Amino acid sequence: MTTETDQHISPPVLELERVTIRFAGDSGDGMQVTGSQFTRTAAVFGNDIATLPDFPAEIRAPAGSLAGVSGFQISFSSSEIHTPGDSPDVLVAMNPAALRANLGDVPAGGAIVVNEDAFSPQNVAKAGYAANPLTDGSLSDYNVFEIPVGTLNARALEGLEMTAKQVDLTKNFFALGVMFWLFERSMQPTMDWIESKFSSRPIILEANLRALKAGYAFGETTEIFHNSFRVKPARLAPGTYRNVNGNEAAALGFVAAAKLARRDLVYGSYPITPASEILHQLSTYKHYGVRTFQAEDEIAAIGAAIGAAFGGALGLTASSGPGIALKSEAMGLAVMVELPLVVVDVQRGGPSTGLPTKTEQSDLLQVMFGRNGDAPMPVVAPATPAECFEMAIEASRLALKYMTPVTYLSDAYLANGSEPWRVPELEDLPDISVPNHTDPATFRSYARDPVTLARPWAVPGTPGLEHRIGGLEKADVIGTVSYDADNHQRMTDLRARKVAGIADDIPELRVAGPERGDLLILGWGSTYGSLRTATERLQRQGHAVAHAHLRHLNPFPRNTGEVLSAYRRVLIPEINNGQLRLLIRARYLVDAIGLDRVRGKPFAVPEVESAARLLLDREDA
């Protein structure tokens, strides 16, 4: 039998190196699912990927409103990429509000796929448009593809026993099907996912499959698109890869760290955006010796982690800025009792409740100094979602080796953003185990290792080691309560020296680019991708620019001062009001210039590029 489809001649395929798509719709439209499915498919195909989910704090803001717009951006490429892209090549807008909220990011000439069914006068007005943008000519700079997604999808689902509302909920899969066709992606991974996800609801299963296939067939059979596009797999180092976001990678990293330390992992946590996913992940790893505890509040969460550390486990707690504020007193206790503990801060916009779902780097000074007394804590910060894994091991290594609480600074962008992660071989990972102290004859609870200055870990159950610790100042070596003035000075100095000494045990700061030059772009945390890409662009333009990225923020790598002094200028871009800059200027007396943005979003590469160029031009003048 011959059908129209068979007779159709496929449009030509254009090969592209990299494509960025943004899916945007109501927060109930399933945009996060759509984006994640596209991501998985691209990852399975072997592209390098980077993603940026962007969703509102409200679970379901009023339908069609600007406040309710949820987005998911994915960039996939045949070569290595560092960011999820600044501006989407394709915007999929499920309604007028999604169009209006995202249009500013689409470059002229970019493609916009809209669900034209959603552009009713009512929805148009709700989005704040005076007139329908599809008909008033305001989109003439873009390639607009109007697809009646709702109508076509409803037709594809005819005959299924579903309410109109249920039918409407599947239209995101229609849109996804269109995108799969447009970018030559297989539908199979998503079909498999639908089949397992909805196995107990056969009608919904069938509806979602039909929606997906109908979207794909629509792309194939209509002449609306002039081409389809191909983005070849990236040439990544050989190995087994999986797609991870930062929270998943962190959870896996801490499980691995506990294994490498040959200890149980005890995780105390209270739900908070954007850190909750770590609890969800870890609670499924009971068979790896992981114990998770959903506590009554943030304080109980860290209290339990400290109690577990006292008992000989690797103690872990995670939160976001508001929760870290609540944990501060207990963090100070951990500093005083010198027990190993990792405190994860998945940063979000602040102060106070702030922007719960948006990214920010504004807790750096909080975790550095936000405790009473001189209470130094090491601080580490992964730079990419995949690096969240190895930095979890690094944070645990430092905590165990130096008997200290350690802060691990992630953020909403790392937590939710994903990229391919090469699953490491166990033998490539470090042994981070430390022994318990067992000999009563040599036991002094505050005696110190001569190199690390760590005190012994003497866990309950060890005969002859009965002793008492606590928040009161302890006498050097013997560990009894002491109010002696000289002793307090000595203990304060020892605590500071112990943390400062870690500088000899961490990698030196490396630069990408010339070892000396006109400008160093210095960053930390999730800005890595934008800073690296901006640096590469400037280098291609012939500038003597280098990029250095700090993974250890306390202490700084020991060559940091040297690196800083090798460049005529230092630019520190941060998603805060200049917190690293304050530390760098104070510590190294370097006249670093800041690029401070707190807009809930990562840097766009051109932002960094133009700030850098401004400094370079100033140099020329």
Next chain:
Amino acid sequence: MTETTAAAAASQPIVLTRKDFISDQEVRWCPGCGDYSILAQTQRVMPDFGYPRENIVFISGIGCSGRLPYYMNTFGFHSIHGRAPTLATGLKLARPDLMVWVITGDGDALSIGGNHVLHAMRRNVDIKLVMFNNRIYGLTKGQASPTSELGKHTKSSPDGTVDQPIVPLSVALAAEATFVARTVDTYTEHIQETLDAAGRHKGSVFVEVLQNCNIFNDGAWREFTEREVRDDRMLKLRHGEPMIFGAAADKGIRIVGLRPEVVTLGNGVSEADLTVHDESDDALA
């Protein structure tokens, strides 16, 4: 390690005495403080449980009670204000083989740490919480506490407090604690019995100890503990026995309808009419 210590404990009965539980630290409570008695009875009952010293942990918060772990020759952790139940929960989670006691006070447990007490009790974690209730903030020198009587004049309430005191046992019962008891600092034998039963209970324990603060709230429980009145104001509950009290053992409690009433024995009221205590019946609590 966990299993081997447990096995060793089972095969070799450990013979320890009160002295084994006295640490080398000088006790620094005010002379005459009720805490001395509680400490002594705690040290006295510890050998009864058959746990080696190193498998027992005392965790405290802040307040006069918080110093107790320093004086116990076991593992100890003097934590921060109100948070001892959280550390105890985490420790028990990591090390179910340990016997974990929480020592706290009325301010520590019912004010700053109230939320933790509720949740530690309802989770039925096997931790034994002993709350010293002297109805005052002693370590900070005499402010009203959540159990201070209505109208009490203290440094922080010169015109008398205006808020109702908390009844600790009601809180413990509402929080679904699985062992709830009350004792008095001066009743040494009863403290021992109570702590002994608490130590043997597997689950969440809440013990309130009525305690005097002879510096900032002397006579905190005078209306119950003074020699002249105590026999007529206190009833020692014993499982399976009728509720009898009084210097002459001539008073009792019986329940009429849903209400308990105090009756005097004789004149047609006999022991058989009195309510028999059943420790498993929370309606009687």
